Amino acid sequence: MDQYVLVLNCGSSSIKFAIIEAKTGRSPLHGLAENLGTVSSKLGFSYQHKQHDGELPVNTDHQQALAVIADTLKQFEHLSRRIVAVGHRVVHGGEYFTHSTLIDEQVIHAIEKTSLMAPLHNPVNLTGINSAQNAFPHLPHIAVFDTAFFQTMPKHAYLYALPYELYQQHNIRRYGFHGTSHYYVAHEAAKALKKALGNCNLITAHLGNGCSIAAIRQGKAIDTSLGFTPLEGLMMGTRCGDIDPSIPAYLIEQLGYSASEVSELLNKESGLLGISKLSNDCRTLEQQAKEGNLQAKLALDMFIYRLVKYIGAYLAVVGTLDALVFTGGIGENSAYVRESTISQLQHLGLELDAEKNLEMRFGQSGLISHNSSKPIFAIATNEEWVIAKDAMLYVH
Structure with a gap:
């Protein structure tokens, strides 16, 4: 049964x-x-x-x-x-x-x-x-x-350059999120490569309303873009991602914002929504950009540029790359975001197969790279299945 x-x-x-x-x-x-x-x-x-x-x-x-x-x-x-x-x-x-x-x-x-x-x-x-x-x-x-997958990060990767006492006494450090998604797609990529996960160096990009990217060396997470909270790193649907850390103080001291208003602005009014002044939905922005909406195009350009920067940085830390993986609502479905990202990384050995890239959407998972490229996958994530399998470990 x-x-x-x-x-x-x-x-x-x-x-x-x-x-x-x-x-x-x-x-x-x-x-x-x-x-x-x-x-x-x-x-x-x-x-x-x-x-x-x-x-x-x-x-x-x-x-x-x-x-x-x-x-x-x-x-x-x-x-x-x-x-x-x-x-x-x-x-x-x-x-x-x-x-x-x-x-x-x-x-x-x-x-x-x-x-x-x-x-x-x-x-x-x-x-x-x-x-x-x-x-x-x-x-x-x-x-x-969500944070468990990233507990393998080394101390030099997860600490902030703040007084060490803040970590010792208040646990202020990078934690990372979307861990079940990164875990799942890393295992699926290893299967597709016909390799043990422990022998794989991967970069996994979870792109949705919340976004994160992970560097995985020999099957273990060694860095990730989300930090102490799910706000740092990549530009997201309504979240700002990386900013100058003095901006919140400036908003409070010079522009009269309250601390709660700053938090609301950074978490719910920024990102794709804040720049486009239109929507946090990538599908809407792609359509509007095609129709000539310059703010929609700017929001997408910023989103893709930041993703390119992070992939480049993580290529430097994982060593020889076995595969790059796109997942999440945008990563799985936006052929435009994937193509625009990889077109800026061809000098690093990454190149899409245009036909495969257009085919691999709406729950489909598979290889989207050109034969001459390092492997690039679009993989439909399944965080719920990871949770179910972990839960079964405790059923006797």
């Missing part, structure tokens, strides 16, 4: 959920509760490839939404009775967790301690854990951390 894992991913205003068969990654039921805490709260799910709408009251919070999700799943008894574990995505594990772990009071306390470093995510991750434990009290609950 098939065994399933319920995977929960609680965001700041949404909950993704899926029932996944851990051996194959097959997901007969998955869904999304979104716009939580607003008048437009809604629930939708897909069962056997058919879309269904659930019902959520106005201003539903995470706890209420999880109760509705649990009741919804119980309607599909042939699936729900085969759930043997619940896997929870947790954004920030700090230095406490180098791998996924069975949730107990000690683990919950450690997640609470890291909440200051991920205030938009860890508190709702904890709400999800608490609510799911109430709904499924007899199942093991496993936390899978």
Whole structure:
């Protein structure tokens, strides 16, 4: 009989959920509760490839939404009775967790301690854990951390050039995020190369509304662009990425911003949205750029230029490159972003096959490079499957 894992991913205003068969990654039921805490709260799910709408009251919070999700799943008894574990995505594990772990009071306390470093995510991750434990009290609950994959980074890569006491006393350092995605696509690239991951040097670029890039040497992460929080590094949908660190002080002291207004600006009003003054959706910007919108074109040019710079830097630190991987909503689907990026890296031995690049979209995974190039892949990520497989390690 098939065994399933319920995977929960609680965001700041949404909950993704899926029932996944851990051996194959097959997901007969998955869904999304979104716009939580607003008048437009809604629930939708897909069962056997058919879309269904659930019902959520106005201003539903995470706890209420999880109760509705649990009741919804119980309607599909042939699936729900085969759930043997619940896997929870947790954004920030700090230095406490180098791998996924069975949730107990000690683990919950450690997640609470890291909440200051991920205030938009860890508190709702904890709400999800608490609510799911109430709904499924007899199942093991496993936390899978975005930061765990990057705990192999050397100290010289993860420290900031700040007084060392800030690291010793307050754990201020680079942590990295999107770890389950980078982990998954790195393994898939190694399979495609017919090599053990431990023998692979890779650069993996997760490009979506949030973006990050990782340098992987001999199968282990040695650097990544996201830092103490998911704000540093590449330009993103609404996040600024790298800026002069004195800009926040200037905004506060000279322009009269409050600290919370600066945080809002950097996290939710910048990136592709801030430059284009139009949208954080790459598809919209590509269409508008084609139609002559100069701000849309500028936003895309900036996004691609910063990606090119990071790939160049990581080529220097991984050594001989076995493959470059694109993933995430933009990385998997935007032939334009991939082509525009690689066209600026041909002098470093990277070249796309134009036909393969156009074909490899919408869930397709495969090689998109020219025969004369170092391998370049577009790989559809599957973070939920990683969470499900990790959760099964704790099923006896």
